[in-house]
Amino acid sequence: MPGPKRDESIIIVGAGVFGLSSALHLARAGYTNIHLFDKQDFLSTNYSFAAGSDGASADENKILRASYGGQELYQRMAFEAMREWERWNSDMASDKNLPEALKGTEKLWDRCGFLRIEKSFGQHEVDTQNSFPKEIKHTQYRITNQQRTQEATQSGIPASKFDPFNRASRGLKTDGILDMTAGYTLASKACTYALHLCRHAGVHLHLGPSIGTFTSFLTASTKIAGIKTADGIIHQAALVIVATGGWTPSLLPTSQSLLETTAGTVLTINLPPSRPDLWDKYAPENFPVWSWNMGGYDAASENPGGLYGFPRTPEGVIKFGFRGAKWTNYAFPASSGNTKISYPKTDIVAVHSFMCLLRSCWSTDQTDRNQMLL
Known part of the structure; x- marks a missing residue:
């Protein structure tokens, strides 16, 4: 046509x-x-x-x-x-x-780096590194590779971006990549x-x-x-x-037979203006976008999913999220049959205070989680 x-x-x-x-x-x-x-x-x-x-x-x-x-x-x-x-x-x-x-x-886009960590180096990260072009390999830092982390700090990347949660100092098993091509918008x-x-x-x-x-x-x-x-x-x-x-x-x-509306859980925290130390710690210059166990989610397994988060915004807001099994709300009548489809229920606010907000974020994908153009 x-x-x-x-x-x-x-x-x-x-x-x-x-x-x-x-x-x-x-x-x-x-x-x-x-x-x-x-x-x-x-x-x-x-x-x-x-x-x-x-x-x-x-x-x-x-x-x-x-x-x-x-x-x-x-x-x-x-x-x-x-x-x-x-x-x-x-x-x-x-x-x-x-x-x-x-x-x-x-700026609207900040290439502050994306720290992807798990207890061990997962297959999803192996596939990512194998598929990345050779010309950006220098931007990928394995956090367990001491030589690479030293090269990163020598090039101006703060050491705080490699272990922002002090897992290494606490003896907790951790592996992953600091990907300096990535960031947030x-x-x-x-x-x-x-x-x-x-x-x-x-x-x-x-x-x-x-x-x-x-x-x-x-x-x-x-x-x-x-x-x-x-x-x-x-x-x-x-x-x-x-x-x-x-x-x-x-x-x-x-x-309706192709798409499903689902929601993830999002938590935001407002940093108090009286804590400049926290504003500095979580600034994108010192703190990366991060994820924990994001490569391990499998709907068929017992693994419920992973966590992710961001550095603070210019207004001092820090956001965390859960990605894995999602919420649905089958409350809207389908166009045919006696069934219902999932529909955004965006008035759910579980916690709301002057410092903290817990809410749902709704989106739509194919049932295999891909995007679709009809």
Whole structure:
């Protein structure tokens, strides 16, 4: 089927990371009539969870790494993404018209390193190291190799990044890699920047509970011809893209047998301003992104999964997460039959205080945990 003409209307439902990137790349490819819809007014909330934003994109940070075992497609995409993030850092530094929420932000992507540790050197890490290109081997430091750790410290990498939890000094068995190609992105701020770029690229924004909330598809014969929003307005389009994360199966019935909405557990801690020693200890200059036992999760085994975490954000927030067996919420009626599908339940907050927040982060994958384009 031929794609839309450059001036025909294209609708994107969902202004999270996938919707934003779709809109931005289409605009840069010369499409001039792009409309981005979302029920949330991200222009006001700047994708901040604390300000009420909802979705996987409304998060403090995300790991950016190319360590996918032997999955070289994901590895290649990650390295390509890193180059784009470097460009964004450079472009943002010279942008004189940044949104207020981004002023003072030095960079969106921080290559602070990713420490992947387990009790022993796992097969997933072996596969990762074997598949990495030769030209980046010098960025991979086996933490049990004293020569390599000395070379790292001589090149300016702090020793604290190799054993941030003092496992070696406590005699605890530990092995792994400090991967200096990897790091983290500031997720909410990156989405705010992408929305800013979309506006300047001419993307039409429809954000908010009335004008941005999708209610139904318009059909013409066997094709989708547009959408209807909560304000009753019909929007016709030559192409409709649905990029709604955990809400996708509930909006797109054809995906219900292919996709599953799941949640991981996320904990954030606010460092007290009165503890400059902690701000220094957990700064990305001294503390890496880290994971424990992340290569060992197997749904068929008794291993429940692993932990991961980040250095502090510029605002002093430290995030931890659990990755392995995930939560589901089978509460939404499926489009056919007498079954139900998993649906985001984002109002779950188990612990919430002035220093600590425990919440769920919902996303959607194929049942084999891969991404899908329909």
